[in-house]
Amino acid sequence: MASNGFQRTSALLRTLRNSNVTSAPVTFTPSGTRSVSLQIVQQRMKSVGNIQKITAAMKMVAASRLKGAQTRMEKSRGLVVPLIRMLGDLPGIVTDTTMVVPVSSDKGLCGGINTTVVKYSKVVAGLEPKTTMTIVGEKARAQLGKGNSDKVNGTIVDLSKIPMTFATASMVADTILAEGAQKHQIVFNKFQSVISFRPTVATVYSSDEYEKAAEAGQIKFDEYEMEGPERSEFLLDLAEFNMGVVMYNALLENSTSELGSRMQSMENSTKNAKDMLGKLTLLYNRTRQASITTELIEIISGASALEAKK
């Protein structure tokens, strides 16, 4: 939206400059209509000024929400660590059924993070033949819905409208686990800093796969004594808990990345709008001064012609 306006304004600037505004008005029209090109520039200045105000406000809103989101995200990172230590980070195990879960935002104007997630999800989904997708977030649904609709199992949207709690993340985890895939690969943006986000792939298996991995020694589960129900039930509960924790962390990381990316892109928009407004103001002043000068010249040359006649 904003870029199209800038393109049209740049085109307008080019035509006005090329038609040699500095020496004469664009069209030879009666004096009352000399302000037509001025009006166009004025309108453009007004709309660019509005864009600048809106993007500046959006940036401030994103900045004010970023601190709170970042604190909650950092607190959610703790629980991921012992589960990785226990269940491993093993993205390379080949299974029959794989599900890819791209995590994206619901609202736009947040830079390129959603496109990044979609690109990585497409590659991960192309690694194995029988892959399905459960899409989280409206933006990924818009991008993935068209080409890959045969792979998409379901979509989860409007998560930004309710407070993100572990209960919500468990509901999302339940929906994903209910499809019964053996391997789940969750693609999201991990928040590094306000300007840097790492596309990350987290892998969660079904409890059957964890049992196989334990027997193969890929996870150290069998080296521990168990105080709990028997192993398959224990691993089932642990796998479900792991999915809930990974989803909670992924959703928080992605929403914090969304806020940081929106801050960045709105900052760029505001800067561009300010530059554009500066250029338009100069052009407006030059146009105005040139047309006044031309009018004066006309009057004076007309007056001196009358004098010379006398």
Add this chain to the structure above:
Amino acid sequence: SSSHCLHARPRAPVRVVPSVFVTMALRHTVARFAAFGSVSVTRAFGTSAMRASDLQKESIASFMTAFESVKPSTMDNPSTPSDFLKPLPPVPAQPPAKLTLNFFVPHNVEFSGVEVEQVQVPAFTGDMGVLPGHVPTVVQMRPGVVSVTHSDKEVQKFFVSSGFAFVHADSTTDICAVEAVPVEQLDPEAVKKGLADYTAKLVNAKDDYEKASAQIGIEVCGAMNAALGN
């Protein structure tokens, strides 16, 4: 192909019981009543030729190789969660003097790398104490009290709704609870009311889900009551 779309609508604040934990508790309740007097199964130490972390590196490397063969040339490889973890120090030969405790809930880090003398966890099979040098154990916790002994005088008690605890070979203990509150913050009146409510709900339960939900409520409120000393 049919695809369903789940919309999360804003609801009135209602205590949502995630069905993950309902099914977990339902299985436990059934199992506990059915397997009367069963002993928890223990596993001997396994033998694996490579340490699990080497196998992890292999798995990540094979994933990245597969990724690189499909991706467009301008794309970088993605990260995986273990990229952001600090490497573990080697297991010491002798058990250290103190336990290193990590206590997490999904929305908070209660303790991270804190050295304590002893921890008591409410295991599925009964209360369990963990001291430095404890044999590596994985524990499933029931609703109960986690007792952290910093020193002889300083004992902190937390009520946990359930979760897991891992005691590792290097005397690091990871407690992963779904919800944990200091016992001082439990309100006795609310606990009594909750117990009465859930008992009534169990009587009026129409299907398995409501029954399990009420049973979880009774179990948790009963454990809170016990934690408060009633």
